[in-house]
Amino acid sequence: MARNGEKSEYRFTVFKPGTPKNVKVRSIVFFIILAIIIFVQSFYWIFANKVEPYVLGMPYSMFFIVLLIIIEFIVLLLLYFLEGINERKGGDV
Amino acid sequence: MGWLIILIIMFVYLIGVLFLGSLAGRGRAKTALEYIAASRNLGFIVTYFLMGAAIFSAFAYLGGPGWAYSKGAAAFYILGYCSLGLVPWWLWGPRAHKAGVKYGYVTQAQLFADRFQSKALSVIMGIVSILAFFQYIALQMKGSAYIFEVASGGRIPFWAGALISYVVVLVYVFFGGVRGVAWTNVFQGAFMISVAWILGLYLPYHLYGGPAEMFRQINQANPHHLLVGPGTKMSFAAYSSALLVSVLGFVMWPHLFMKAYTTKSDRVLKQTILMYPTFAIFMVPVLFIGFAGVLQVTPDKLGAPDRILPWMFNHMGWSPAVIGIILAAALAAAMSTQDTISHAAGSIFQQDVVEVLSRRKHSEKEATLWIRISVVGFGIVSYLIAVFGKQTLVALLLGAYGSIVQFLPLAIFTFFWPRATKAGAISGLCVGVLYNYLIVFKVIPKLWGIHAGIQGLVINVIVFIIVSLLTKPMDKEHVQKFVTL
Numbered sequence: 001m002a003r004n005g006e007k008s009e010y011r012f013t014v015f016k017p018g019t020p021k022n023v024k025v026r027s028i029v030f031f032i033i034l035a036i037i038i039f040v041q042s043f044y045w046i047f048a049n050k051v052e053p054y055v056l057g058m059p060y061s062m063f064f065i066v067l068l069i070i071i072e073f074i075v076l077l078l079l080y081f082l083e084g085i086n087e088r089k090g091g092d093v
Numbered sequence: 094m095g096w097l098i099i100l101i102i103m104f105v106y107l108i109g110v111l112f113l114g115s116l117a118g119r120g121r122a123k124t125a126l127e128y129i130a131a132s133r134n135l136g137f138i139v140t141y142f143l144m145g146a147a148i149f150s151a152f153a154y155l156g157g158p159g160w161a162y163s164k165g166a167a168a169f170y171i172l173g174y175c176s177l178g179l180v181p182w183w184l185w186g187p188r189a190h191k192a193g194v195k196y197g198y199v200t201q202a203q204l205f206a207d208r209f210q211s212k213a214l215s216v217i218m219g220i221v222s223i224l225a226f227f228q229y230i231a232l233q234m235k236g237s238a239y240i241f242e243v244a245s246g247g248r249i250p251f252w253a254g255a256l257i258s259y260v261v262v263l264v265y266v267f268f269g270g271v272r273g274v275a276w277t278n279v280f281q282g283a284f285m286i287s288v289a290w291i292l293g294l295y296l297p298y299h300l301y302g303g304p305a306e307m308f309r310q311i312n313q314a315n316p317h318h319l320l321v322g323p324g325t326k327m328s329f330a331a332y333s334s335a336l337l338v339s340v341l342g343f344v345m346w347p348h349l350f351m352k353a354y355t356t357k358s359d360r361v362l363k364q365t366i367l368m369y370p371t372f373a374i375f376m377v378p379v380l381f382i383g384f385a386g387v388l389q390v391t392p393d394k395l396g397a398p399d400r401i402l403p404w405m406f407n408h409m410g411w412s413p414a415v416i417g418i419i420l421a422a423a424l425a426a427a428m429s430t431q432d433t434i435s436h437a438a439g440s441i442f443q444q445d446v447v448e449v450l451s452r453r454k455h456s457e458k459e460a461t462l463w464i465r466i467s468v469v470g471f472g473i474v475s476y477l478i479a480v481f482g483k484q485t486l487v488a489l490l491l492g493a494y495g496s497i498v499q500f501l502p503l504a505i506f507t508f509f510w511p512r513a514t515k516a517g518a519i520s521g522l523c524v525g526v527l528y529n530y531l532i533v534f535k536v537i538p539k540l541w542g543i544h545a546g547i548q549g550l551v552i553n554v555i556v557f558i559i560v561s562l563l564t565k566p567m568d569k570e571h572v573q574k575f576v577t578l
Contacts (some may be wrong), residue, residue, distance in 0.1 A: 008567045009511060010487075010566055011512075012511040012512075013510070013511060013576040013577075034183075038340060039178055042332075044173070045329055045332065049166075050320070051316075051319045051320065054305040054309065057308075058308065058377075059166075059308050059312070061320070062169060062319075065173060066374070069370045069373050069430075070370075071373075073367070077427050
């Protein structure tokens with residue numbers, strides 16, 4: 001992402017200097033997962049634009065959307081707890 | 094007789110909220126920081142409902158069922174938008190919070206104006222925000238006026254219905270500040286969610302024997318109703334671009350963004366983001382209400398789709414007490430949005446316009462007074478607009494309403510791209526807003542059914558980057574402050 005030929009102070013900076021490598025990797029992984037969730041939710045009609053079968057009383061499309069919401073919730077929960085463990089270790093708080 | 098009982102229940106609710114909100118801020122410090130940001134110490138439950146009330150507006154309560162009734166599957170958009178709206182905030186919400194603590198911001202524009210060293214930016218953002226707020230409030234007023242019209246069987250006219258609940262809102266915002274807004278939202282939120290669930294589950298079971306059977310019958314009667322795409326009420330491009338622009342733009346709404354400054358810590362902020370998808374789950378039965386109406390009444394007979402919720406219970410033969418509670422809950426939805434907006438509008442007008450343009454700095458006491466006056470002034474103007482507004486005026490407000498997402502590049506570049514400059518920020522924002530206005534006023538056509546906000550955003554980012562690269566970089570140490578938070 002760095003722009004060549006520019007001083008490092010003005011580079012596109014996602015992480016503050018000194019961020020441990022595992023935190024960087026984790027952030028990128030979760031960023032990608034959440035981006036995929038946003039994409040699938042926005043383009044749900046590619047995956048589930050149909051009425052049948054009915055699941056939990058909802059048309060398949062609506063069930064699919066609700067399922068994605070639950071997956072999103074679990075992903076965020078996981079991210080929250082992983083960050084919590086890290087902050088306690090790093091004494092950042 | 095029935096309508097009197099309904100009105101009495103609604104007034105009991107109004108009086109309860111009035112006291113709760115007005116007394117919430119009692120005994121607190123009399124500073125602008127307290128009035129706007131609750132001295133930065135709100136906890137999780139309060140922040141959760143404070144943010145949730147923005148979703149559970151009159152739009153969700155009357156409009157959500159209305160969409161499900163008239164547009165079918167297009168209403169699923171509301172679920173996607175509720176669940177994802179706060180997710181982008183994980184990236185910069187905690188940073189905005191830290192910046193607020195470190196450098197003393199209480200509004201969104203203060204952060205960006207400081208980063209880009211520009212008073213003009215602050216004033217432009219302040220004006221766009223307040224115009225957008227007028228539109229937002231007008232929508233809620235239409236909702237609450239309609240609720241009173243239904244409750245009284247047409248005895249309370251539009252101007253009075255819009256006025257009654259809004260006066261209550263203004264009084265508790267005036268006295269209670271953000272704490273008044275927050276505590277009433279906890280009550281209003283819990284109240285309307287409970288009522289929505291009971292209604293949303295009762296109607297499908299009572300009328301059809303269950304949601305699955307209800308959807309089966311809808312699908313039989315109209316196979317297109319539960320789908321999106323060609324032949325339905327919403328095209329693929331419209332659905333996806335509307336959802337994307339809502340997700341990207343949601344936290345850029347100044348009244349939401351500035352809640353980064355009210356929370357106790359960035360952990361509380363993350364807890365709120367994490368729990369936010371639950372509001373989308375709460376919306377599911379709300380949509381059921383609208384779907385339940387599809388086979389009950391034809392659109393011609395109903396008039397406007399927003400009328401589906403009142404139509405449903407008017408034809409169920411329920412007692413006035415039950416109807417009173419449902420209508421009070423609907424009123425709660427409208428009011429819990431009006432209060433946040435009015436509070437934010439007053440705060441923004443004072444902090445980002447008056448304070449920036451005035452020659453001397455106001456004392457804390459003067460500032461708080463100014464905000465309170467601004468809240469009331471904003472209230473009066475938005476009421477007049479809602480009741481007497483003409484078509485061109487509405488277009489002006491709609492343009493601002495659609496322009497909020499154009500603040501997004503400011504947030505991203507503030508926290509991640511030190512090379513971004515003042516000239517880039519102002520020109521990007523102006524081009525984005527202007528483009529949106531040109532579409533609203535139909536000077537240029539809307540391309541391929543894609544949401545105007547997305548199109549404006551692309552141009553905005555391009556202009557922002559090019560102009561930034563062409564202008565002199567800003568002071569190294571200054572810009573580094575914002576990327577190393």
